[in-house]
Amino acid sequence: MDIISQLQEQVDLIASLAFNTIGTLQRDAPPVRLSPNYPEPPANPTEDFADQPKLMSAALVKAAKQFDALVAALPLAEGGEEAQLKRIAELQAENDAVGQELQRQLEAAEKELKQVQELFSQATDNCLNLKKPD
């Protein structure tokens, strides 16, 4: 897949990791004591909740690093739309020149082919005429 699509997918991945992280932590966090007027709430977090923040934030940071790596790999050769357009014009001119050369060579080769075919047919005719029927 080309690099820009990969970058776009990476952005979407970071987005989904972000809202998954925040949503999961918000949903599963154990209740906390807000004011001394209320009694301490029963703290019973769900199983293996303690390392979920670590894992999810590690995944988020890894995705962000991957994005940076992809950005570094962008082949943004020099800059400027004008430079690219100039290069395209140069290449088109060269392409035309090479195309004309090719056309010339092709025509010359076809002419020679015709000549050879003509000679060959003459030679075979002579062979047929000279060969004595038995």
Added chain:
Amino acid sequence: MATATYPPPPPYYRLYKDYLQNPKSAPEPPSPIEGTYICFGGNYTTDYVLPSLEEQGVRRLYPKGPNVDFKKELRSLNRELQLHILELSDVLIERPSQYARRVEDISLIFKNLHHLLNSLRPHQARATLIHILELQIQRRKQAVEDIKRRREEAQKLLKEALGTLDGQ
């Protein structure tokens, strides 16, 4: 739940009854639309260019100018995004009712990121064109070389044949 039947096809089909015998007796199809048009209440344009962020009502976070340094801007937007996510989680701990502003900021950053990436596409298209032209030039040069070589070989063979015939 009551189901409805599909709407009937438009009644224009009756106008085309004699189309096979006389193609001019039926109306011509409408010509293609140019410019902007409305479709199901939404405005669309036939000019396929990426609308700038201001037109979509989104604030622009990277500097405007003829040549944007894409790599630098993408990296700084990435860092901003991470900071904002961290801010959001902090806000949720301290003042959970003020999440809306932070969420808006995060979505703004994402919109800018996608717009930057989309504006890289024309550059990619031109680079692809350059690559294709280079390949074509290379193939043509190769073909010219091949033809030259074959002609020379044919000349050589003919000379040899002439030589053997004369020697006879």
